[in-house]
Amino acid sequence: MPQENLFILFSDFGLGGVQRKIVDIANYISISKKYENITTHVILKHKSEVSFEKYLIKEKRVVVHYQIRLPIFRRLEIFFQNLEFLFLYLKYHPKNTFVFFHYNLPQLLLAKMFFYRQLNIIVGQDNILSLYNKPPHITRCFPNFFISFLFSLSSLVITQTSFAKNDLMENYFLSPNKILVIPNWAVDAGGMSGRKEIELIYCGRFAPQKRMDRMLKVFYGVKKVLPKAKLVLVGQGSEEKKIKKMIKEMELTKNVVLKPTTFFLNEELTRASLFILTSDFEGQPMVLLEAMLLKVVPVILNYPAANEYIIKGYDGFIEDTINDLTKRIIFLLSHQKIRKKIGENARDTVLKKYNKERIEQTIKAIRSSSD
Template sequence: MKRNQQDSLNKAPLSLYIPSMAGGGAEKITVNLANCFADQGIKVDLVVSNLKGPLIKDISDKIRIVDLKSARVIFSLIPLMIYLGRNKPGAILSSLNYANVIVIIATLLANLLAKTKTRVYVVEHCNLSQTLLHPPNFRTKFLPLLMRLTYKWADGIITVSQGVAADLAKIIGIPREKIFVIYNPVFNKNVISARMETPDHPWFKPGSPPVILGAGRLHPAKDFSCLIKAFKALREQLDVRLIILGEGEERSKLELLIRDLGLQDDVDLPGFVGNPYEYMYHSSVFVLSSQREGLPTVLIEALACGLPVVSTDCPSGPREILEGGKYGFLLRVGDELSLTKTLADILTNKVELERIPNETIMTYEHETAAKQYMKLLIGESI
């Protein structure tokens, strides 16, 4: 980084915006980036609409947290404009498309009214076309129009995978060459020590049956129902258990399914855990059952822990990460029978996978991604 650019970053804060500190992938990535920037001596503001969620404890004490105290993202527009006008950050980085729209508008208005010169960058974590097939709410139907109107004013658009980039360019009409792909900063060197700890869970005692692990927000897009049903068939063949880490709106539905299938003694939903690596290191296989993704963080984390992985070949990310199935099994979305058979084959040592090279895993290391982000945020090409 050039000296004058470093000096400007020390004088004006670099702002990262996220709606809350919920335990999702985008929130986790934002915290990872903010911590990495702060460790480099950069003045960082982490701006949130509503300061709540389990990831608060992971924020470095070197970071200033700015709570806009807004119940919804749209109500953050004016407080965000005021923040930008008063603090004049050199750049603001936003994640999640509905929030990105608001952040772009707030930055444009602050630059106009308060005569600031804040650059605005937005990150797309999900495959937009797949989201539109299963809109979580009414406002989602208007997202493409809002994104077409606002994204052209961003100083940079970043996606987390090539698949997300191609999809975004097609849906909102932005030239592909104007979209930058930066893989997520998923883990740091602390993974090596964190994964060695033993989970505080009775199913990991010596001599216990093997554990299949799933992780992610308990949301329809993750299709944990498919995983549970496939596990039911597998349980009839092998003595095995299933743990799904994460929290979300589908908890009650999944718990009912577990009861209906008589799996209460073999499936556990422990919720959000602070150290998923220890679960990954001590499990026998990891499953990603999603219907859609952007670049699934948990899949990369599982690979970094040396865990065999099975994933749906959903758009976008798994095929990219696993290099077409070279480093993990790719199955059709919703294919319970294939999932059951593949898990059985792995657990009975009928199949083997090539281990992913360390240099490939390091593509997703914090510092690697942070350097690429920083080049964009200070106006250099990557």
């Protein structure tokens, strides 16, 4: 088979869902015999202090490229990144370029201008764009017409839910034939088990989108009934000071524990009974699927498309109000047998619907888009 290069473009290799996906895709290609002719090039804007890069199987056809950083001169930085990408394109001639999120597309404009037909772009849009493309969720908000133009440069857009697909069609005028819904996945690490020492856990960014103020309000209600309950928050982000202030004001310092982002997330998840989400919106959180795989029951304050991957009462719970979510958590923490059964169902759901076959489906979609 002729040799083939795949480019994957993102901002960094910090600990997050997209970074986890990049590692899974690159490693899946590396160890698969049917893809032994493909070399994956991961192109990143900057290095992270804590990075998933160490989990890449680099000796097997994976190369990482870091681009020039000029944070003070933003426009100049984008220009140089365009030149860098053009140089990499000329050097490796990738058959496909997989770009995560619309805001990374501008650095491909120069190469697309010179190699319009040859440069095949696939976009991974792992969120609900119309909800995401506004302050405070993103620093550079593009107008809808410009986003539509950027998407016009791609041959395929992959998203995780039908709701997100409809959002792209209605607000950015994408053809339904150009959008493919492929859910996320979780890789089974062998069914870890451990003592349930934590009642509730959240893992992810401490960002406005996550509405952790609502999370603390829910937990405040839980603590009134179950005064020894523990909530562990694993992550970091711009809302950390605000969260610490709320914890102190609500007198939750003995019950809420903040922990930094960690490579050993499964060890934290295994100790928890419930995984809580109170976000304004999500794509399909990788960490949620990882929690379900470890039999941690998801309890969610309703957001768009949550019901596309959680079946209420079977493998998790979705509630419409803070009061209802508080009551549901108290009920589950007070009924171990029900909680255990839901946890088993959650693991079964991930094993059947959100497994490695989704990685294969994603790779096939990327490759077939250029045929």
